[in-house]
Structure formats: structure tokens, C-alpha cells
Amino acid sequence: MSFPEGPIWLIGCGNMAGAMLRRWLACGLDPRQVTVVTRSGRGAPDGVRSLTTLPADEVPATLMLGFKPQQLDDVAPTLAHLRPALLLSILAGVETRALASRIPAGAVVRMMPNLPVAIGQGVTALFTNSADPDVRAAAEALATPLGIAPWVEDEDRFDAVTALAGCGPAFVFRFIDALAQAGVGLGISPDMAQRLALATVDGAGAMAMNAQVDAATLADRVASPGGSTREGLNVLDADNALLRMMADTLAASERRNREMAAAARR
Structure with missing residues (x-):
């Protein structure tokens, strides 16, 4: 399974998002495909473009939210114009409708990884309202190098899955x-x-x-x-x-x- 094509932007690169990115790179993701945007400009692996502001006149194919859930309303307005084909979120407790209302995208996928994703032995729970098989395939392409990647078909159960596997x-x-x-x-x-x-x-x-x-x-x-x-x-x-x-x-x-x-x- 190959990684999704096109630019991949990570907004935030803390412990979890950074662990995911490092695993992807170790599994063959081209670092030139990735842009990390953080307040400090630090935390991105070698070879990955690291910025403190969004690149001008560029849009990502895949946009991943990797900051703290409490920062959503501060960060989302700066991203609303991007309209990525795929919006990925690892924000605990933030539902797809809350994400879609703030950041328009072709499709929204919630991902809840746990820390062993850093060594490819983690659990990354997935949820989307999209029935598009290409959306699911793109999410799985990013999740399966991290470990097992079960789909949660009822979003009401996602918080419970997060409690068990994420925490x-x-x-x-x-x-x-x-x-x-x-x-x-x-x-x-x-x-x-x-x-x-x-x-x-x-x-x-x-x-x-x-x-x-x-x-x-x-x-x-x-x-x-x-x-x-x-x-x-x-x-x-x-x-x-x-x-x-x-x-x-x-x-x-x-x-x-x-x-x-x-x-x-x-």
C-alpha cells in the first residue's frame, strides 16, 4: 500500500504527531512531500520543511491536525481557506461535524493513535462519514504502517475506543x-x-x-x-x-x- 499522493501538511508536531510522521518516513514517505507548521518552527524530522506560518499560494492534498484539542478555535480560522481533499484529525474528543464546520474539506477522517505507533506496534482507530473507498484507502495507507487500524463505524463509540486504546x-x-x-x-x-x-x-x-x-x-x-x-x-x-x-x-x-x-x- 502506497502513501497518499500530493502535499501533506501537519499543523502541530508534538509527541504523537511527531511519532506518526517519523514512522511514516521510516516506512518510505518522501520527506519532500511533507510540510510541518508549528509556532516554534521546531520538532520536524530532518529533511522535512518546517515553518512557523502557512506557505503562501500553496494548498495541501492532505491536512492533518496534530495540536491540542483546546487550540482548535484559535487555529481553525487560519486553515479554513485551504479546503484540502482530506482532513485528518488526531484531536481527542473533537467530532467530525465540529471539524467540518470549521475547516471545509473533501472528506474528514478522525484518527486516534496511541504511542506505540512510533515503533509500528500501535493502534490507530479510524472514523469517517465518507463512503468513498478512496478516502478510506488513503486513511488506511497512513494508518497501517503504524500498527493495526480498525474502523469504528459508530462515532458515538469513538470516545470509548480512545479511552481504551488511545489512553x-x-x-x-x-x-x-x-x-x-x-x-x-x-x-x-x-x-x-x-x-x-x-x-x-x-x-x-x-x-x-x-x-x-x-x-x-x-x-x-x-x-x-x-x-x-x-x-x-x-x-x-x-x-x-x-x-x-x-x-x-x-x-x-x-x-x-x-x-x-x-x-x-x-
Whole structure:
């Protein structure tokens, strides 16, 4: 699958947008095809044109919004005249109708990547109202080098997907840290505990990805009756402690996404 043709402009190039762009370049995107526009003029990879203002007398074929959602109303008026064929947005909580009302485009696609896109092992959820197969193909051409790229067919579910996959790596990182700290509490050195926690999560994740059964079944298979793993699982399973904590965590993230969506509608 080849990348979309024509100029690609990124408005903003923070951690996520920058990770996406670097992955695209590593997968063969021509840097001469890309323009990055930021307030500072910094953050673009080598070989990519980096500007602090929009290029005069030029228009992009693909325009990607990579700034903070709260900046939409400040930035959008400066982009409304561009009318790109494809408008991509990684702005959490900002719906397609809010985007289309501010920046006219041939088609609008929401993309919600997570941080592992930087190494091609991420999740990039996609949504569009367009039924044009060329629009979907262009979005997939940019998303698939980043990892898996599922289409969310109901935009009302996009905030939930964002909470799980978009925010999820941060929750996993917190779990890794907690696992390591618990090991330190048992007398393991901090360096060793960190290495063990990282390797354990990495290996378990890889095993779960390739298993023919779900993660809950894998956990039960590891836990022999009366053994030490079962004793630990009993703590996590008591009163659905871990499940309730994760449900509350995702609900908080989804709620914040919906708050940002409501603000963008005003």
C-alpha cells in the first residue's frame, strides 16, 4: 500500500504527531512531500520543511491536525481557506461535524493513535462519514504502517475506543511501574525489578496476542489451584477489584473526551 499522493501538511508536531510522521518516513514517505507548521518552527524530522506560518499560494492534498484539542478555535480560522481533499484529525474528543464546520474539506477522517505507533506496534482507530473507498484507502495507507487500524463505524463509540486504546498505553506504563515498585517492596533492587516488570509485560503481551484463547483464560491457566499465582489473582479478583478500577479509569477518560467534544460543538 502506497502513501497518499500530493502535499501533506501537519499543523502541530508534538509527541504523537511527531511519532506518526517519523514512522511514516521510516516506512518510505518522501520527506519532500511533507510540510510541518508549528509556532516554534521546531520538532520536524530532518529533511522535512518546517515553518512557523502557512506557505503562501500553496494548498495541501492532505491536512492533518496534530495540536491540542483546546487550540482548535484559535487555529481553525487560519486553515479554513485551504479546503484540502482530506482532513485528518488526531484531536481527542473533537467530532467530525465540529471539524467540518470549521475547516471545509473533501472528506474528514478522525484518527486516534496511541504511542506505540512510533515503533509500528500501535493502534490507530479510524472514523469517517465518507463512503468513498478512496478516502478510506488513503486513511488506511497512513494508518497501517503504524500498527493495526480498525474502523469504528459508530462515532458515538469513538470516545470509548480512545479511552481504551488511545489512553491505554499510559495505564499499562503505570501498571508496569506499580509491578516494579511492588517487587522493590519485596526486597528486589529497583533496577532488577524494573527489568523484570518490563520483560514480564512484554512477554505476556506477545503471548496473549498469539494465543487462541482470551486473556482471562490464559490467566487461569497460569494459576494452579492452591499455588502462588492463584493467591495473587485472588487479590485482584476479590470483589472485582481490578475490573472495577479499570472500568472507573476508562470511564474517566471517556468522560473527558465527551467534555472536549461538547466544548468543540459550541
